[in-house]
Amino acid sequence: MKKLRENxxxxxxxxxxxxxxxxxxxxxxxxxxxxxxxxxxxxxYKTNLACGVDYMxxxxxxxxxxxxxxxxxxxxxxxxKDIRVIVGxxxxxxxxxVMSDVGRVDLxxxxxxxxxSVIDMYxxxxxxxxxxxxxxxxxYCHKMGYQTSCNIMAISKNQESDIIRALxxxxxxxxxxxxxxxxxxxxxxxxxxxxxxxxxxxxEKYGKEIGIHAHxxxxxxFANTIEACAMGVNYLDGTMSGMGRGAxxxxxxxxxxxxxxxxxxxxxxxxxxxDYINPLKQQGVIWGYDVPYLLTGLCNxxxxxxxxxxxxxxxxxxxxxxxxxxxxx
Amino acid sequence: MKKLRENxxxxxxxxxxxxxxxxxxxxxxxxxxxxxxxxxxxxxYKTNLACGVDYMxxxxxxxxxxxxxxxxxxxxxxxxKDIRVIVGxxxxxxxxxVMSDVGRVDLxxxxxxxxxSVIDMYxxxxxxxxxxxxxxxxxYCHKMGYQTSCNIMAISKNQESDIIRALxxxxxxxxxxxxxxxxxxxxxxxxxxxxxxxxxxxxEKYGKEIGIHAHxxxxxxFANTIEACAMGVNYLDGTMSGMGRGAxxxxxxxxxxxxxxxxxxxxxxxxxxxDYINPLKQQGVIWGYDVPYLLTGLCNxxxxxxxxxxxxxxxxxxxxxxxxxxxxx
Numbered sequence: 114m115k116k117l118r119e120n121x122x123x124x125x126x127x128x129x130x131x132x133x134x135x136x137x138x139x140x141x142x143x144x145x146x147x148x149x150x151x152x153x154x155x156x157x158y159k160t161n162l163a164c165g166v167d168y169m170x171x172x173x174x175x176x177x178x179x180x181x182x183x184x185x186x187x188x189x190x191x192x193x194k195d196i197r198v199i200v201g202x203x204x205x206x207x208x209x210x211v212m213s214d215v216g217r218v219d220l221x222x223x224x225x226x227x228x229x230s231v232i233d234m235y236x237x238x239x240x241x242x243x244x245x246x247x248x249x250x251x252x253y254c255h256k257m258g259y260q261t262s263c264n265i266m267a268i269s270k271n272q273e274s275d276i277i278r279a280l281x282x283x284x285x286x287x288x289x290x291x292x293x294x295x296x297x298x299x300x301x302x303x304x305x306x307x308x309x310x311x312x313x314x315x316x317e318k319y320g321k322e323i324g325i326h327a328h329x330x331x332x333x334x335f336a337n338t339i340e341a342c343a344m345g346v347n348y349l350d351g352t353m354s355g356m357g358r359g360a361x362x363x364x365x366x367x368x369x370x371x372x373x374x375x376x377x378x379x380x381x382x383x384x385x386x387x388d389y390i391n392p393l394k395q396q397g398v399i400w401g402y403d404v405p406y407l408l409t410g411l412c413n414x415x416x417x418x419x420x421x422x423x424x425x426x427x428x429x430x431x432x433x434x435x436x437x438x439x440x441x442x
Numbered sequence: 443m444k445k446l447r448e449n450x451x452x453x454x455x456x457x458x459x460x461x462x463x464x465x466x467x468x469x470x471x472x473x474x475x476x477x478x479x480x481x482x483x484x485x486x487y488k489t490n491l492a493c494g495v496d497y498m499x500x501x502x503x504x505x506x507x508x509x510x511x512x513x514x515x516x517x518x519x520x521x522x523k524d525i526r527v528i529v530g531x532x533x534x535x536x537x538x539x540v541m542s543d544v545g546r547v548d549l550x551x552x553x554x555x556x557x558x559s560v561i562d563m564y565x566x567x568x569x570x571x572x573x574x575x576x577x578x579x580x581x582y583c584h585k586m587g588y589q590t591s592c593n594i595m596a597i598s599k600n601q602e603s604d605i606i607r608a609l610x611x612x613x614x615x616x617x618x619x620x621x622x623x624x625x626x627x628x629x630x631x632x633x634x635x636x637x638x639x640x641x642x643x644x645x646e647k648y649g650k651e652i653g654i655h656a657h658x659x660x661x662x663x664f665a666n667t668i669e670a671c672a673m674g675v676n677y678l679d680g681t682m683s684g685m686g687r688g689a690x691x692x693x694x695x696x697x698x699x700x701x702x703x704x705x706x707x708x709x710x711x712x713x714x715x716x717d718y719i720n721p722l723k724q725q726g727v728i729w730g731y732d733v734p735y736l737l738t739g740l741c742n743x744x745x746x747x748x749x750x751x752x753x754x755x756x757x758x759x760x761x762x763x764x765x766x767x768x769x770x771x
Contacts, residue, residue: 302669331699335660336662367660367736408712411699430712
């Protein structure tokens with residue numbers, strides 16, 4: 114039985130079991146349709162190595178039968194050859210991951226055996242009610258030789274009893290890591306501690322690890338991530354300057370500055386932000402906290418309506434909130 | 443003996459003892475030298491009333507012998523007549539406060555008896571080592587009939603034992619509220635809970651209330667404020683869209699959305715943000731999270747060097763961090 118909670122430590126600890134996970138290309142790709150230049154991706158890879166990041170997610174692995182290669186950049190598909198252009202054989206300590214949504218990848222044809230692949234981990238994104246399909250995907254990827262995670266999304270919409278049932282299904286699978294995913298940025302630190310404890314209890318029983326992927330709608334992504342970490346959650350997602358859908362994610366540089374393990378180094382991230390993130394913002398790529406995201410977070414709904422609201426140049430926040438709350442005027 | 447901690451409640455509680463404190467003019471005034479239009483201030487007053495805010499701070503009360511009325515707008519001085527232009531006799535449930543730094547106000551000549559004033563509370567800003575002078579000011583303002591608070595700044599630089607000694611001095615005074623002030627945005631939620639418990643223990647013993655004023659250097663101002671609140675801290679500072687020095691403060695709208703007491707209403711704040719805060723930003727008034735503030739927060743130093751760094755249009759973050767850490771290259 115794992116002792117995740119007992120060994121959690123405190124602020125001054127440098128817990129070696131913590132894994133820092135960069136999801137800039139994957140969640141950030143949702144902002145720019147995965148159209149990153151090769152230079153951006155190469156520099157991000159080098160930066161993550163220099164920062165001591167443990168996992169770098171290159172994007173989604175989804176089927177080209179379902180999504181158009183004209184409409185999306187290549188990191189929506191993460192072809193083996195495209196990753197190798199960046200990493201070669203990736204003879205480093207940093208692991209490479211891709212994310213697949215339930216039902217969106219052709220397992221038999223698109224997931225090759227690990228020994229032929231430079232990918233180390235498949236992260237399976239699922240809703241609570243899709244858990245049986247997620248488990249099938251996990252079993253397949255595990256059988257092919259990969260590490261796997263089960264990222265149960267939008268849990269702020271589910272009853273605790275349903276989450277526990279999904280967690281138990283995931284725990285009985287060969288999955289390595291189960292993620293707490295606050296898709297709507299709706300969860301407060303007090304709740305994150307409660308949720309973390311619930312996930313950790315089952316993880317300890319079944320010998321799994323727990324991760325967290327937070328959104329910044331209420332400017333709580335970093336707080337929730339470090340609170341979960343203090344409970345014993347080991348896999349911490351972040352992105353450069355929080356780049357990600359809507360309000361974005363936990364800032365990787367905040368985690369690099371916070372964690373006490375001397376293997377982590379914030380300086381290369383600062384350089385990357387200046388040279389590659391600031392220019393993206395200047396080009397008009399938009400993400401990060403804004404009023405409409407606070408409101409979708411407060412109302413515990415998907416940020417899509419807030420993204421649309423901002424894209425339309427609207428600022429009638431009150432009407433937007435009324436609509437979110439179901440008040441038609 | 444007060445039971446602040448025992449009665450703290452949880453997320454779903456609506457604790458009536460919570461007081462929401464708008465410090466937009468005071469901490470925001472540090473960004474624009476207190477040059478707010480009368481229209482801005484009048485609308486902010488109306489907005490706070492409509493939102494259910496409990497206290498509105500109009501600015502500083504400092505001596506005109508020490509600061510030039512040419513260099514600063516009128517809310518640096520908070521003349522009685524200027525406040526009355528906005529609030530008349532303030533026949534409302536919302537209380538009015540001003541802040542005075544230790545040694546910066548001529549008590550005998552500039553603090554009139556409460557019965558002649560529309561001000562309800564003096565907040566005395568002090569460092570730990572100035573606590574004796576702060577207590578003298580508190581005694582004076584209390585004697586004149588005002589509510590008082592003692593805002594002990596920059597405590598992340600002080601030893602706990604010194605903070606406790608200062609707290610005990612403050613507790614023995616007639617002060618009503620003692621504030622936890624994270625001037626540098628350096629404190630993590632885990633520490634805020636520890637600090638809150640320390641303050642609350644003394645507050646309960648002496649029958650005082652505790653408040654919190656947080657800064658957003660690490661995007662933790664809101665998280666720290668609600669964590670303190672959950673411990674039993676009752677006076678919660680916020681500003682509209684976090685307007686305040688450097689990285690700014692806890693967003694008042696986040697607190698309005700978070701608190702469960704039906705007296706609080708976020709809608710008027712949303713309107714104010716659209717009509718008055720967004721235009722300020724468009725005019726180039728700058729505050730809020732940025733990389734250099736993360737770095738001064740991480741290094742636990744005053745944000746002044748980060749403000750200067752940004753004012754100079756610099757983006758050499760690595761050199762800035764090296765300098766903060768005392769590494770000369």
